Amino acid sequence: MPIKRTPLRQRLVVAFVLLTGAVSGLFALATFVAIDEIEEGLFVRQLDGELEWWIDHLGTTAQPRPLDLANKTRLYVTPDLPAAQLPAFLAGQEPGWREVFDGSDTYHVVRRDQDGRRYYLVKPASALERRERGWFVVLAAGTAVAVLAAFFLARLVASSVLEPVLRLAQRVQRADPARAPRRLAAGFADDEIGALARVFEQRLGQLYGFIARERLFTSDVSHELRTPAAIVAGAAETLLARSTLLPRARAAVERIAAAAQEMQDLIDVFLALGRAPNAVAAEHPRISVNVVLRAEIERLQTEAPSGAPAIVLEEQAALALPCPAALLTVAVRNLLDNALRYAPGGEVRVTLLADRVLVDDSGPGLDDAAIERAFDRHRRLAADVPGGEGLGLSIVQRICEHSGWQVQARRHSQGMRFVLVFGADPEHL
Template identity: 40%
Template sequence: MPNKQPLERRIIFAFVLMTLIVSGTFSLGIVAIVHFIEEHLVSEELGRELDFAINEELKLEQATQIDANTRFFSSHTGQMAVPPRFSGLPEGFSEVLDGDEAYYVFKRSHDGHEDVLVEEQHEFEARERALFDVVLAGFLLSVFGAWGLGRLLARRVMAPVRRLAQQVRHRDQLLPMAPRLAPDYPDDEVGRLAAAFDETLGQLRHSLERERLFTSDVSHELRTPLMVIATSCELLLGAPHLTAGERAQVVRIARASADMHDLVQTFLRLARAGQEDGGIAEKVTLAGLAAEQYRQWAPQFQAKGLAFDLIDDGAGADRYEAAQLRTVMSNLLRNALHYTEQGAVRLILGADGFRVEDSGQGIPDDEQERIFQSFVRGQQARGEGLGLGLSLVKRVCQQQGWTVRVDSSPASGSCFSVTLGNGR
């Protein structure tokens, strides 16, 4: 399983772990050396002193006291018999702790009796404990120092990585003239990572630019045939010999041509990534466009047996770009028509926007975010749509500074709300 801890934290952990190992080994080495000295060197010294005491005992035939801290006991003489607490010790060097008292004991047996040399070690034990306390304090300080130094170095190591991440996330990196990232970094791992980002971002910019140019070219070239269709429809509608059925078909063609013209304008604006159009865009009020859409969609709702109501709850007088607003509203009405089998659809206008309410089957909670993605259709999808209508609505709203959201449940249907920015 991959480690999901932040890289900075892993660097600090590695620093502290390395210090724990090195400092712990060093501290244990000091303790081992102290014990080695205590067991071997002190043992040799006590052995020499015991030999001296034995020789003196043989000469004087009585117990010998080496110094104030060292005493000699022997079972050979009754005057300095071996104390019971020292009598059961093994041959050679031993360390005896009796409460707060500490003794070094060296025992040797010869000629049928035992000779024991006892040296009080209160001061040595105190110094030994002080030494161990110093070693422990040094160990803890080294661990805390490693943690602090690890944090400092990790921040310095991660600083160029964070800087690179911020540069990559910046929205200007997708612009065609965005500067390369690699020249700002040395030729190391971060520099090679920046070069890889440059290559990937370059390919992404190329793909976006190619898509933008394609959309722009197609939208531009479609203007001429759409103008021809619209002009031809106007001429046909002025002809006196058309029957009522033929006139209705020409009106339908003209309306479809106008819708396609709005879509072309919308796609062209999206392809220009928010740049101002060179021409003068048509402006409409929300109420005016809603009335137009009501007249256009009412026959289709009526043919399906659905009630369609336009409710004005105080629409403002601000004016908006007709093509973009018409694209958003018509796509939401088309979506309501497709997914509502009975009941009613309402187009409700407000001071800050509008909403489209339907009595359809609703949208599950886990799909309410995904339906605004391209090529995503609901589980109860109908018709031959590709799942691009709501995606187009989302993109137009983002480009215009509007917001769109959905509230839906199987019991009450769906409500798509569009909040419009300040118009002109």
């Protein structure tokens, strides 16, 4: 697992355990080496002193046989003792101390030369080795116990250290974006966590103020625009009711009425975007995506001039969504308008699936750089195509972000494909 994705609590525990293991392991190793050196030093001095005593005690007395001493120690004196009776491991012994292994046991050997004679004091090292193994086991067990204790202690310490962080995260999570945060930093100590809590409280307050101002502005502007839009729509309806209206004038009034309806739909969209998504969805019944698609396609075909691209609708499923009709209508309308604008003389194919709408055009398509910027504000996909302010796809993106939908653009076999997914998972586009 990558370190950056490992929980902070786990990282603290691992770091604490590794540090304890390293320190205790080094301490145990240093202790074992020191004990080994001290014991061997004392043992060698003891053997050397014992050999010196025997040399003085024996004097010039000949020793034709090995002399058995206490603790399985043996003294060999040459040339009194024939060379054939000397152990093989003494053959290369130099004056001084050496530890030798004869194939089955380990021995400590001290050699001294005096008055033409060689004295070998040989003592088994099994007792010393048992003590060394005992010390090694004790130190290893102590290291293991220290690491185990460090693990449990680290869990307690990590919980204590992270408790303020988790408490702050819970407060931030419970904070209502529609209300200014109150006492978010209350109860925290005057330390780094407290400073972080105060910064969160300050920034969330600023964010709330920004959201409140944006919602107020959107609401005020939308409500103020409702009246002139309703007046224009009413006037257009009144003019259309006259039977004496000339055909050219009737066509112009019908365009005015359609534009007024589009304005009212946009006003409804901006009001919905300024409110919480859950509140918006809860207040509206389910709307049929099939009906919206048919209505928008019919409107476009009715208003389209001669030679405009044909729109083909393929309904492979029936789909209904709990959302304001204006949100879905404006999203579909902008995708269709965009496809018609960039596919002159071609065909636009709309496919409704179980959870998405596919809008395919037969235009020239876009390169990868243009696709990445397709949903930016005021981003026109082709400068040579007249009309548009580069806001249509940006509005679709905002509607999707608000409603929990997804919209993506990609090259198609004969042009571009825009996919409107009614969910958070855009896989298998």
